[in-house]
Amino acid sequence: MQLSMTGFAWKNLWRRRLRTLLTLFGIIMGIGAFVTLVGFSRAFEDAWLSFYRSTGTDISVVGANFINSSLDEALADRIRALPDVAQVAPLAFNLVDLTPDVSALVYGWRANSYEFDSLTLLSGRRFRAGQNEVLLGLLLADALKKKTGDTLFIEGTTFTVVGVFRGGSALEDGAAVMSIGPLESLSNEDGKVFAFHIRLRPTPAGELRDVYLKRAAAEIEAAVPRVRAEPAFEDGFLLIAGRV
Numbered sequence: 001m002q003l004s005m006t007g008f009a010w011k012n013l014w015r016r017r018l019r020t021l022l023t024l025f026g027i028i029m030g031i032g033a034f035v036t037l038v039g040f041s042r043a044f045e046d047a048w049l050s051f052y053r054s055t056g057t058d059i060s061v062v063g064a065n066f067i068n069s070s071l072d073e074a075l076a077d078r079i080r081a082l083p084d085v086a087q088v089a090p091l092a093f094n095l096v097d098l099t100p101d102v103s104a105l106v107y108g109w110r111a112n113s114y115e116f117d118s119l120t121l122l123s124g125r126r127f128r129a130g131q132n133e134v135l136l137g138l139l140l141a142d143a144l145k146k147k148t149g150d151t152l153f154i155e156g157t158t159f160t161v162v163g164v165f166r167g168g169s170a171l172e173d174g175a176a177v178m179s180i181g182p183l184e185s186l187s188n189e190d191g192k193v194f195a196f197h198i199r200l201r202p203t204p205a206g207e208l209r210d211v212y213l214k215r216a217a218a219e220i221e222a223a224v225p226r227v228r229a230e231p232a233f234e235d236g237f238l239l240i241a242g243r244v
Contacts, residue, residue, distance in 0.1 A: 058200045059229050060230055061197075064227055065226065070192040070194070071195070079223070079224060082220060082223055086199045091196065092193045097155075105174070106175065108178060109177055110179075112129075119166070124149075125162055125163055126163065130179055132178075134162065136164050137167055139174045141164045154186065217230060
């Protein structure tokens with residue numbers, strides 16, 4: 001009796017049932033992993049967009065080279081001098097082992113950063129510039145069982161917890177914030193930052209907001225070599241967020 005190609009394939013699968021089941025299991029696991037990854041990616045993107053909305057950041061400036069994205073912190077002065085720029089906040093960050101069991105994102109900000117506007121201090125105060133002091137998001141403080149006044153041993157250096165805060169996004173609540181200098185030292189990146197966050201002046205009368213953001217981003221790229229400037233709420237910005 002002759003078999004069709006479909007019949008032959010079905011008979012072959014049925015004879016090797018264990019291999020068939022393992023193959024199906026692998027396919028199902030692959031689909032499940034893909035769906036989970038897509039869901040995680042979307043949640044991560046949403047968290048980053050929420051972070052930028054809460055801080056009032058209009059544009060993010062990063063290095064044009066994806067392999068080496070460090071920027072000189074001194075570039076902040078050149079960006080601040082542009083006519084449409086109101087405020088510049090250099091950003092350093094790193095994923096740090098805070099205890100043998102807990103790792104978290106640690107952000108390095110300047111002590112006068114406008115991004116503090118998005119934080120609600122639940123206890124304590126802001127850190128002082130250049131001091132080994134750290135603020136903990138409420139979720140991270142709970143995980144570490146730390147409160148204001150406690151100490152935290154980070155990468156061989158003792159830091160004082162000077163405050164606990166609630167942020168505008170889960171990314172902040174699960175993170176720590178310290179003065180940018182000490183974090184640069186911990187990361188062996190003195191004078192280097194990952195990005196500059198930009199607040200622009202109010203949109204000029206008669207100009208659409210989207211047009212204004214793109215024009216300001218183009219002006220930054222023209223004034224500062226080897227950087228990418230992206231409006232914080234555009235799809236293209238998600239490429240930058242995904243580098244974290």
